[in-house]
Amino acid sequence: MEPLLLGAVIVAAGGFAFLNGFHDVSNSVATAVRTRALTPTVAVLLAALFNLIGALLSTSLALFFTDAALGLPEGATGLGILMAALLAACIWGVITWYRGKPSSSTHALLGGVIGAGGASQLTNGPAMSGAGETLLLQIILPLVLSPVVAYLLAYAAVFPATWLLRHGSPAKVNRGNRMAQSVLAGVFALGHGLQDGQRTMAVILLALVGSGYATGSDIPLWVQLFAAVLLATGSLFGGWRITHTLGKRLVDIDPLRGMTAQGVSSAMLFIGAISLHFPLSSTHTMTSAIVGAGANQRFASVQRPRVARILLIWLGTAPATAIMGAVFFLALNPLL
Incomplete structure (x- = not known):
């Protein structure tokens, strides 16, 4: 039964990666499409390509999740917790996409894991370990604070950007900012791949470690390729409901402020993934930066x-x- 459950978890993780790309591609392309820096087709192709590259660049966050963050029980119970969490995160992603509301796939996944872990304890199953202070300080706190930081940085960054471009004609300034947005759309997608691509890798690695098929010290290459390809594929098929919300419904944004929002959110994703090893929500950072700049x-x-x-x-x-x-x-417990 356990090998079958492991296969189901891997398939569900692939679905989560696809929905992550499908749901979050709007974060990369919304402002660039809104200000006509890129056409929708080019923007989506660019985002998919750099999501793929970003997911293949690093595995440090995935290993952090596995080594220090969650501490799932081994065997069928741990696989059941992961399966339940993935199903919950996928359903929430579909609901929020249909409603056109940007939301964090990482928050959804963590919420599912915590809920399923609590249900395991209620049924006298093995308890989760290692989910105390580390989970609060190194995962939840960065995710909660990142929207506030993104808003404040984007709001403040408009001042120097405006001052530097104060002598340029409106046409020249807008043209330059649109060019910058074209580059930053790819940079943000790269940061999204670095951040969100590793969520799927972490889930699969946790499942493999819990089943005894991996050690947790390294991520198999096929896991990295699996997550990267499905994330990029989801980006290619991404819907436009959330793009419409971010680009038009929250704030009227011009090329300068669109460029500022993209620059701030891209920098935060890279710093979080590479320097601090903190998980940051691309949705929270981009949405908050758009509102702050606007x-x-x-x-x-x-x-x-x-x-x-x-x-x-x-x-x-x-x-x-x-x-x-x-x-x-x-619901899964009788099968575990």
Whole structure:
């Protein structure tokens, strides 16, 4: 039974990676398409390519998750927790995509793991270990603080950007900012691949370690390729509902502020993945940077009711997926 469950977890992880790319490609392309820096087709192809490259560049975050973050029980119970968490995260991703609301796939996955782990303890199953202070300080806290930091940095970055370009004509400034946006769209997609591609790798590695097929000290090449290809494929098929929300419904954004938002969010993803080894939500950083940059203009046009609804979605993501993860685990428990 355990090998079959392991295969099911790997398939579900592949579905999670595909939905992650499908759901989050909007973060990479929204501002570039909105300001006509790139056509939609070119933007999506660029995002898919750099998502693939980014996921293949590094495995440090995935190994961090495996070594220090979650501490899942071994055997069928651990696989059941992962399966329930993946199902919850995938369903939440589909719901939020259909509603056109940007949300964090990482928060959804963590919520599912915590909910399923709690259900395991309720059924007198093995408890999760290593999910205390490390989980709070090195995973949850960066994810919660990153929107605030992105908003403040993007708001502040508009001042030097405006000052540097103060003597240029509007046409020249817009043209230069659109060119910068074209580059930054690829850079952000690369950072997204670095960050989110490793979530799928971590889940599969946890499943392999729990089943005794891997040691946890290194990620098999096929796992990295599997996650990278499915993330990029999902990006190619990404829907435009969330792109419309980010590009048009939150704030009226010009090329300069679009470039600023992309630059700030891209830098945060790279610093988080490479320097600090912190998981950051690409959705939270980009959405908050767009709102922050858009708020710093003479006639700020931030649609506050829509922003408030998105914040409610963010706050509800982990609790909702925790409940779903617990329900799915209880449903799977007789098979474990």
